Amino acid sequence: MERSDAGGTRASIADVARGAGVSTASVSRSLRGLGGVSEGTRARVVQVARELGYAISPGASSLRSGRTRSIAVVTPFIDRWFFGRALGAFESVLQQADLHVLLHSLHGSAEARRRLFAERILHRRVDAVLIMCLKLEQHEIDALRALDVPVALLGSHAVDFSSVAIDDFSAAREAVDHLTGLGHRRIGLIGGSPVDPLHFTAPVERRAGYRDALKSAGIARDRELEADADYTVAGGERAMARLLDLPQRPTAVFVESDEMAFGALRFLRDARVRVPDDLSVVGIDDHEMSHLVNLTTVAQPVAEQGAAAAHALLAALADRSRPPSRVMHPTRLVVRGTTAAPRGT
Amino acid sequence: MERSDAGGTRASIADVARGAGVSTASVSRSLRGLGGVSEGTRARVVQVARELGYAISPGASSLRSGRTRSIAVVTPFIDRWFFGRALGAFESVLQQADLHVLLHSLHGSAEARRRLFAERILHRRVDAVLIMCLKLEQHEIDALRALDVPVALLGSHAVDFSSVAIDDFSAAREAVDHLTGLGHRRIGLIGGSPVDPLHFTAPVERRAGYRDALKSAGIARDRELEADADYTVAGGERAMARLLDLPQRPTAVFVESDEMAFGALRFLRDARVRVPDDLSVVGIDDHEMSHLVNLTTVAQPVAEQGAAAAHALLAALADRSRPPSRVMHPTRLVVRGTTAAPRGT
DNA sequence: CTGAAAGCGCTTACAG
């Protein structure tokens, strides 16, 4: 029968060694499943450890071994769909590998980002690091390398590190090609600001994909049709308002994320603009709410990216000499009810 | 100018002591801002530490001091609105206090929950623990107490620990009172299963509030009108389908969460049931998407609860003799467009 | 104000 009394809580490896009549070295080897211990010894040690309610001291273990069994994840936000979902899958894989996840959110703050790298907050505290969706500056790459642990990126790339992402450029092209294929010529963009202090990767790539799609369709670019937002529902709402204020309204809008698209749809409904009759809308993500509002979008596999990032780190931990890997996950256009041919065609 | 070379990365407290011509004790005191050091010494130490790129070894520090500067948060899910938002606010407060957050998700698994407590996964690894939304069993409370660190609960209560929550019973009453006030008599429930293996607190309390509101309005309870779901959009959809299949349909439905309500609304739209003309719907949460679908709901302050939980833990850390606190956050009915008087009134 | 020294609890060569 398992019990854990107050005394048991404080049992150290020396207590277990004493109880089993062996050295602390043998206890360490037995409990970690290492070779070089007889089965009899191991069984006795395991038994005594359980009786005493022994639990290793992570601090002592990591001081000696240099391994912390923790992995940091640096994320711009926690409370947004993409990040929550990627994080969940990431954490799940690592938990199964008996690793802990240190959560470090930037909360959208460039200052928090600066502090993270300048103050060596992760130093010696983790065995590996995942960076979500940030376009890294060279000095940040240097700071990460100085940590001397495997680093992986989710949603961006850097030559030095393993990365997992979708092809944001192609995803945007897919969305806008769908619109031009339907016959639209005047196509707006609601996207992240290119001057966002946090420097996300997606806005830059997706905007480039949008422009490229227009070019391929022989449509001249009109800077007025590009509205900046901040990847939130409210931001999408405001950006849509600006687009509708234009002397020459677009007949379709490509929105860089589903959450912004929700905001755009909301504004259109209130403004009595019919979708897709008067205006088509296409997003990126396939957010879990998208089917509710019947949004046409380019789906990306989010949980899969989180899990892949975890596996990349696990592989790097198992073999430190392994070269960085780069995984691109596929996207897929999901046509629903918010897109149609422009009126009068 | 700040630099961090490879050598700097490995500097230890002894290196700093040597560089500054003082003992390691003085370095420790200087860097932690403790008293008993002259300003001249402190300045010199700080300067040398910066030059060498010194960063403390968390393992060594915690081995000696017993403090890890980490706080664990145990959450049933990461990728749901409520949890992401509460978690974000929680982490933000702790980060500002120079504390780290260890994220441990149960991923909805009762087995993961069992393992967490049985295998002493948090033992000596954290200075405090936050438990989200779980109704704790006695043996779990015992296991948490054996950790010998402050524990706080968010979304549930236990006599031994500090807690932060809303009054789920009242929130449900508020929602259902609104419905009965409008004249509804046949009111359905879409709620969490009372036999969910994870034992959440909210479903039990909210269902009780629903029943109490009916009773106060003199309406007999009809078990058929209570549909079990799992707090997901898809679950809300399925539950709504079952309610519509009833020989005698409800004229209104109280849904225990906005996310389930979204699913319910989706089903109603596809089934061509008009809301609120044919059927009223009210939720709980005030999810960020709720205003998009015009959902009437009972708002709860989620980020505030996360921040309050962090502050409760901070206070306990500062004064271990402080008795457990219990904070109840207010809820507020937000009437939008999914509720109205029943037809023919 | 300062330093010498003990010791936190492990892991890891090393020797047998």
Added chain:
DNA sequence: CTGAAAGCGCTTACAG
């Protein structure tokens, strides 16, 4: 297969 011992890098009484 096993153990004695060193040492990881700090913090903390203690003494001066």
